[in-house]
Amino acid sequence: MIFLQLFLQFFKTGLFSVGGGLATLPFLYEMSNNTGWFTHSDVADMIAVSESTPGAIGINMATFAGYLTSGVPGGIVATIGLAAPSVIIIIIISKLLSQFKDNKYVERAFYGLRPASIAMISAAGINVARIALVHLGALDEGGNILDFFNLPAIVLAVILFTASKKLKWHPIIFIAISALVGIVFHFGGV
C-alpha cells in the first residue's frame, strides 16, 4: 500500500513540476508536511547530494525520498512514479510532432523556440559559473576585485577550454581531470 502511495505522490510531482529538477522542490516540501515520510532537512541534504552525483536533481530526490520511506524498492517505485508522466507526455508529443513536422506553423514556432532554448542553456551556464568561477560575497566583505575572481578555477576553465578545442577527447575525461584538480588543489576550500 505504501508503494502505491509513493508511486501516486511522485507521479503527481512529476506531472505538475514544469521546468527542470528544482521545480520539484515545492512539491517535496508539501509532501514532507503531508506525509511525514522525510523532513525538510532531508530535502536540503538531498539537494547537496544531487549536486555531487550524476543525474537530474528531481530524479535523485525521488530515489532518496522513496528509500527513506521504504528502502530500495521504495526508491525504485518513487523514481518510476516521478518519471512516468513525463515519459507518457513526451511520447504523445513525439507522435504529434512527427505528424506535424512539415507543418509551416510548427516550423515557425521553432524559429522562436530555438533562441529561447539556447538562452536558457546560457543562463544555466551563468548560474554554474557564479558558483564555480567567482566569490560573490567577496566584494561585500571589503575584499578587492582580485578576491572576487576565483583565480585557480578561472585558470582551470581557460586550460580546459583551450585543451578541449585542440584535443577531441570525450567530455568525461575532462570531467575526471577537473575532479582530480579540484581534490589536489582543494577547490572546495576544505
Added chain:
Amino acid sequence: MKELLELYVAFLRIGAVNFGGGYAMLPLLERDLNEKRHWTTTEELMDYFAIGQCTPGVIALNVSTFIGYKRKKIPGALAATIGFLTIPIMIILVISAFLTNFADLPVVKNAFAGIRVCVCVLIFQAVLRLWKKSVPDNIALILYLVIFAVTVFSGLLPVKVPAAVLVITAGIFGVIWQTARERRRQA
C-alpha cells in the same frame, strides 16, 4: 532488440556522467548521439530542450524519451529513459544506505568544485557550437538576449516569470513574426 540495447547503453553512459542537471547533458548528447552516432541533429536537440522546458517532468528525462522514441518508437523511448535512470538510481541508493554525510566529505566537496568548473566550460562550448543554427538573424538575437536577461536576472524582477511562459511566448512570437515576414515577401 540490438538497437534497443544500443539505446539503453548509450543513455546509461550519459546518465552515469551527467553531473549538474539537464542542461549539462547537452554537450554529452552532442558528442555521443550527434557527432558519433548521428541519431539526432543539432536542431532536433534544441527543439527537444525547448519542449522539455514547457512540459512536466525533468528535462533530461524528456530529452531521453524524445530521442528514444525517434529511434524506436515506444520501446525505444522506454529503453533510453530507463538507461538514463539506471546509474543515478543505483548511486543514490548506495549513498542513502551508507553515506549519510556524503556531500560533507572534503574529498567530495573538492572534487565537485573542480567538476563545476568543467561543467561551465562544457556548457559554454555547447552554446558556441549551437549558436549559428539557433540564432540565424538579428531578430532571433534580440529574442535570445531578452530571454537570457529575464532568466539570469529573474531574482531582480518584481514577478517571477516561469520558464514555461517564456518558452511558450517565444514559440507564439516565432509563428507571428515568421507569418508576417512571409506575407511581406509575397506582397
